[in-house]
Amino acid sequence: DQQVKQNSPSLSVQEGRISILNCDYTNSMFDYFLWYKKYPAEGPTFLISISSIKDKNEDGRFTVFLNKSAKHLSLHIVPSQPGDSAVYFCAASARNQFYFGTGTSLTVIP
């Protein structure tokens, strides 16, 4: 039962442009959403989060948008840099566990 879905397995973006990574969820009980960045052979690294009471959270080049009615969140990276190339996981939290999406592999082309 995939409660958190990232439907795009990969994304390529030109350096300097905007990267938009999308995530959908099914469980209306989720109250906290997070994005993690993962490099090969490393653990996921926390990037940015948003509580369900907000619809936007911004941290430097990273902005997360939450649309509760659509059960959709997105991560915007502006401007994209080659160092942003990694796998990005969306995660949702409820009770005592985090549910992860399958990840989107972002490649930023110099």
Next chain:
Amino acid sequence: EPEVTQTPSHQVTQMGQEVILRCVPISNHLYFYWYRQILGQKVEFLVSFYNNEISEKSEIFDDQFSVERPDGSNFTLKIRSTKLEDSAMYFCASTERRAYVEAFFGQGTRLTVV
């Protein structure tokens, strides 16, 4: 900066053998988790642990798996009789509180069952 540490980084074991994966969570964190990622697949929740007992576990976490906090710092995952399909990256994570916080992950242990 505090971090979650996992040992070993890579473990090779024969099918049917027992393995113990070790984790040292961040010292003031109270909630602990194990996740795994089979190569090319999603990161999957295994178990959460709080106050010296399992809070939640997934279907993956069957009788072959157990967790323990043997002392004040370590958090271990034991697989009693490993199967080939247990080969994966295993990530330990910890959080300070239950809600509205991010989980800090360790670097992972690559388990290879041969």
